[in-house]
Amino acid sequence: MDRLDLVVRAERALTPRGERPVTLGVRDGTVVEVLDGADAPLTGARELRAAADEVLLPGLVDSHVHVNEPGRTEWEGFASATRAAALGGVTTLVDMPLNSVPPTTTVAGLDAKRAAADGVLAVDVGFWGGAVPENSRPGGTGELAALWERGVFGFKSFLSPSGVDEFGHLSAAELATAAEAIAAFDGLLIVHAEDPDVLAAAPVAAGRDYAAFLASRPDDAETRAISLVIETARRTGVRAHILHLSSAAALPLIARAREEGVRLTVETCPHYLTLAAEAVPAGATGYKCCPPIRGEGNRDLLWRALREGLIDCVVSDHSPSTPDLKDLDTGDFGTAWGGISGLQVGLPAMWTEARRRGVPLAEVVAWMSAAPARVAGVSGKGAIAAGTDADLVFFAPEEEVRVDARELAHRNPVSAYDGAVLTGRVRRTLLRGAEVTGDSTAGRMIERS
Known part of the structure; x- marks a missing residue:
């Protein structure tokens, strides 16, 4: 065997075979050996050993991130978002087609995204396309096929207003047209599912x-x-x-659909699993998101559905804006931008709540790594196994962290977790075997395989 570039040893590692001591061999950024025991006989040019209080995790995969660049880079950007991701143990993210300008609803929009991301990524980034009225009407769906050919992972749509004028929502007829076109090449349609008529009839916030x-x-x-x-x-x-399923009331519908063979997957987010409406302070618009954080009983049902497999994965829906758009001074939930900035703190937030509920770390990590990789179709990621990228996280599950929004790496210092004491710290993140540091730009743009 050719010489290994890196050997990684850990007494505790989360692998597809469960938690166990392992020795990993890495060559050219890929895991090529996974041996039992932390002292197996492997040698390489470099060697890393997890500390006694650390667990070796696969790099997390976050398939729901709004990077916002180009066009709204003051909200977030590829450099800041990917550094925040790495600090949170996320080594792969898939960027949403809005709130950038232009949105990723055309090949030209995708090219603009790729140009903005070139040379600044700390972790790997893929892209979703968007299904909007302009490309979801009879005779106009060619742009969806063209985006699919260019390697997007699927197509996001809204059924109610998105919050930005350049990304329109679909009518039922347009949804059907888009679905038929996407089904023709076996693509994936991902949906922000809130009914506009129900929202219009509800009390005004x-x-x-x-x-x-x-x-x-x-x-x-x-x-x-x-x-x-x-x-x-x-x-x-x-x-x-x-x-981003927030309402447990939809779970029976989802269960029946799956029993009938409908090809349906579901995600939820750390903020729906770790926060509750009863604890949101008056005027605390950092908690505003759509759909909203609901009550404690609803949260318990989401946890149960997640553990039963009815919900597939947990992703951030990192949706930042500038502080002024959050109306922090007035605390007006009616006018504030709706979005949670949670990319960097998702893992410790989830582990803190899971630990309280007696849920093993292995389950949490699977929901945030292998599961989103499987749902989105991201290959070579989300597991510690031979043939996968050597994306690895050294995680201290007992160490407490106090969140200070001003110290988080995403662009604007707003967080629903500001001041929270969470359990679990990411101490080191490797991307294809190389440590991600503050000035790392080794992240790659990835495409659907």
């Missing part, structure tokens, strides 16, 4: 009271929209994915 904002985004908005997605997937055969 205004003021500092979180309960009033919650009433403006009722559970029925999600259940009706998810029903439409399920019926569309049933009729067209498209692979469909429900984004």
Whole structure:
């Protein structure tokens, strides 16, 4: 065997065979050997050993990140987002097609994204395309096929207003047209599922009271929209994915659809699993997101569905903006931008709550690595196994961390977790065997294989 570039030893490592001591051999950025025991006889040009209080994890895969560049780089950017990702143990992210300008709804929009990302990435980045009215009407779907040929991982759509004018939402007819076109090449349709008619009929959100904002985004908005997605997937055969599920009321619909063979997957987010409406302070617009953080009982049901496999994966929906758009001075939930900046803190937030519930670390990591990689179709990522990229995280699961939004690496110092004491620290992140540091730019742009 040729000489190894790197040998990694750990008494505790999370692998597809479970937690165990391992010795890894890495060559050309790829894991080529996984041997039992932390002192197996391998030699390489470099050697790293996990500390006694560390667990070796696969790099996390976050398939729901709004990088916003180009066009709204003051909200976030590829350099800042990928550094925040690495500090949170995320070695691969897939960028959403909005809120950048132009959005990734055309090949030209994708080219603009790739140009902005070139040479500045700390971790690997792929791209979603977008399904909007302009490319989701009869005779106009050629751009979807062209984007698919260029390697996007699927197509995001909204069923209600997205919050930005350049990314329109789909009617039921346009959703069907997009689904038929995407099914023709066996692509993936991912959907922000809130019903616009239900939202229009709900009380208007205004003021500092979180309960009033919650009433403006009722559970029925999600259940009706998810029903439409399920019926569309049933009729067209498209692979469909429900984004950022917040309402447990939709779980019976999802269970029935899967029993019927509908090709449906579902994600939720750390903020829906670790935060609760009852604890949101008045005027704390850093907690505003759409769909909203709901009550404690709802949160318990999401955890149960996740452990039962009804929800497939956990991803951040990192959706930052500038502080002024969060209306932090007025605390008005009606006017504040809706989005949680959670890319860097998702793993410790999830582990803190999981630990409290008696959920093993291995389950948490699987939901945040192998599962999103499988759902999105990201190959070679999300597991410590021979043939995968040597994307590795040294994680101290007992170390406490106090979150200070001003010290987080994403561009703007706003976080729903500001001041929280979380358990678990990412101490070191490797991308293809190389440590990610503050000035690393070794991340690559990846395409659907």
